[in-house]
Amino acid sequence: MVNINDISYDTYFRILLELLTVVGLISIVANFFLIFVIIKYKKLREDTTNLIFLHLNIMQVVILIGTLITQRIEIQYEFSSASKVHARVFCILYQIDVSVLLFGILGVLFLLVCDSFIKIYYKNKYQSFGLFCKFALIGFYILPGCIPFILVPYCVSDPYFILLICLIMIVCTAIVASPVIIINIIHAIKKRKLINYKSSNIGLVVPNIFFLLWCPTLTIALLCMFVLSAPIVAAILCVLLFLNPVFNLLYVYFYDSDYKIFLKLCFTCKCNEYSTVNLEDQSVTYNDVNDGVVIS
Structure with missing residues (x-):
C-alpha cells in the first residue's frame, strides 16, 4: 500500500489536478x-x-474553466521554468478567477439572499429590488473584467501579492457570509408564521450550499499554506467545492417543481415539445358538489 506521506508534492498536485x-x-x-433551461423556458x-x-451559473463556468487552466499553467511554470510570458498569462487568468469569485459570485450570492428575504417578507419592495439587481449584475461583470489587468504587474513582481x-x-x-447567517436565523424564526410557504427556496439554499x-x-487551504499538512482533507474539500454546481442542480431538480419539469x-x-410552455397554474372554479370542479 502506498503511504500518502511517501508521495511527493508534485505528484500529489498532479493527481489532484486530474x-x-x-x-x-x-x-x-x-x-x-x-443555464439552458433558464434561458429557454x-x-x-x-x-x-x-x-x-x-x-x-455563468460565473461558475468562467471560474471553473479559469481555475483548471491556471493550475495547468502553474504546473508548467513550476516544472519547466517557463518564461515571463507564461507568468503574465498565469497572473491574468488568476486575477480573473479571483475577481469573478470576489466581485461576481459572492456579489450574486448576496443578491440571491436579499432576493429571497425581500420576496418573502417585503413583497411591496420586490419590484424595486428587481430593477436594482439589473444594475448590480452589470457591475458584477464590469469589475472582474477591469481589475485583473490593473493588478497584473503586482502579481508578477510582488512576492507577497498572494498573501x-x-x-x-x-x-x-x-x-457576505455574515448577513447570510443572520438572514438564515431570522428566516428560521419568522417562517413559522408564514402561510402557504414553499420549501423550495433557491435564493437562500444555494448560498448556504456554497458557503x-x-x-x-478556504480555511484548510490557508492552514495548509502556513501551519498544517492535511493533503487528503484539502483534496476532499476541493473536490466537493468543485461539485457545487452539481449540488445546485440536484437541489432544484428534487425541490423545485418548475425546474424538475424542464430538466426532465x-x-x-x-425540449422542442414544449418550446413555448409557460406552465402557469390553471384557474379552478368550484361549483356545488354535484357539478364537481370546472377548470377554466
Whole structure:
C-alpha cells in the first residue's frame, strides 16, 4: 500500500489536478443544463430569482474553466521554468478567477439572499429590488473584467501579492457570509408564521450550499499554506467545492417543481415539445358538489 506521506508534492498536485479536471467538467455540464433551461423556458426566465441564479451559473463556468487552466499553467511554470510570458498569462487568468469569485459570485450570492428575504417578507419592495439587481449584475461583470489587468504587474513582481489576495478573500467572505447567517436565523424564526410557504427556496439554499463548501475549503487551504499538512482533507474539500454546481442542480431538480419539469424535458431530449410552455397554474372554479370542479 502506498503511504500518502511517501508521495511527493508534485505528484500529489498532479493527481489532484486530474481529479479536479474530471469533476470540473462534470460541474460545467451541470451549469450548462441550468443555464439552458433558464434561458429557454419563459416561466423560469421571468422570475428575478432565476435570472440571478442564471448569472451565478455563468460565473461558475468562467471560474471553473479559469481555475483548471491556471493550475495547468502553474504546473508548467513550476516544472519547466517557463518564461515571463507564461507568468503574465498565469497572473491574468488568476486575477480573473479571483475577481469573478470576489466581485461576481459572492456579489450574486448576496443578491440571491436579499432576493429571497425581500420576496418573502417585503413583497411591496420586490419590484424595486428587481430593477436594482439589473444594475448590480452589470457591475458584477464590469469589475472582474477591469481589475485583473490593473493588478497584473503586482502579481508578477510582488512576492507577497498572494498573501494579500488571501487576506482579501477572507474579508470578502466574512462580509457576505455574515448577513447570510443572520438572514438564515431570522428566516428560521419568522417562517413559522408564514402561510402557504414553499420549501423550495433557491435564493437562500444555494448560498448556504456554497458557503458550507467554500468556508471550510478556504480555511484548510490557508492552514495548509502556513501551519498544517492535511493533503487528503484539502483534496476532499476541493473536490466537493468543485461539485457545487452539481449540488445546485440536484437541489432544484428534487425541490423545485418548475425546474424538475424542464430538466426532465432536457434529460429526455424532449425540449422542442414544449418550446413555448409557460406552465402557469390553471384557474379552478368550484361549483356545488354535484357539478364537481370546472377548470377554466
